[in-house]
Amino acid sequence: MTETTNNLKRMTAPGSAYKIVDVPELYADEIQRYGVEGKFVSDEDSPWVPFGDNAAIKHLAFDVRNNTFSNILWIKSPGVIGTHKHRGTVVMLCLEGSVRYLEYDWVAGPGGFIYETPGQTHTLVTDHPDGVKLFGWLNGAIEFYDEDANFLETCDVWWYINHYESYCREHGIPINKELYI
Numbered sequence: 001m002t003e004t005t006n007n008l009k010r011m012t013a014p015g016s017a018y019k020i021v022d023v024p025e026l027y028a029d030e031i032q033r034y035g036v037e038g039k040f041v042s043d044e045d046s047p048w049v050p051f052g053d054n055a056a057i058k059h060l061a062f063d064v065r066n067n068t069f070s071n072i073l074w075i076k077s078p079g080v081i082g083t084h085k086h087r088g089t090v091v092m093l094c095l096e097g098s099v100r101y102l103e104y105d106w107v108a109g110p111g112g113f114i115y116e117t118p119g120q121t122h123t124l125v126t127d128h129p130d131g132v133k134l135f136g137w138l139n140g141a142i143e144f145y146d147e148d149a150n151f152l153e154t155c156d157v158w159w160y161i162n163h164y165e166s167y168c169r170e171h172g173i174p175i176n177k178e179l180y181i
């Protein structure tokens, strides 16, 4: 911490206090009673669940109160994820490979940040020889349509839970409760 005016201090990063600090908390009782523990999921703690022939999903979080879910989508070679409409907000980060949408003029490579909003409809494509890995934090329903604009299915937190648990049951993999936030 460094001194500034009015005896206030300013946070600097990285900090120098390499220790656990017991900070003051006015509402410790309420946090104790109603607070919810954070979660940790290591890379090995969640399997790659096949998603069609050329893709897989590593599920990371399911929040049934907010219809929010998180995962890594891996498309393994050049391919398409069908046209879909968002009823919520999506945050994505490209981890490997590249991805674009037929509807837009940009291409996201590693480190590329994608923000999608309710009402957007688009068609996800990867042209990269190794496909793409996309981390996503997704909220709300995603409606999928076929190439003739016929409605196919709504994917929401229940779809993602079913996708994960069905695979675990079929392969004798224990359900990891850390995914349920």
Ligand SMILES: [Fe+2]
Pocket (backbone or CB within 6 Å): 084, 086, 090, 116, 122
């Ligand atoms: Fe999307």
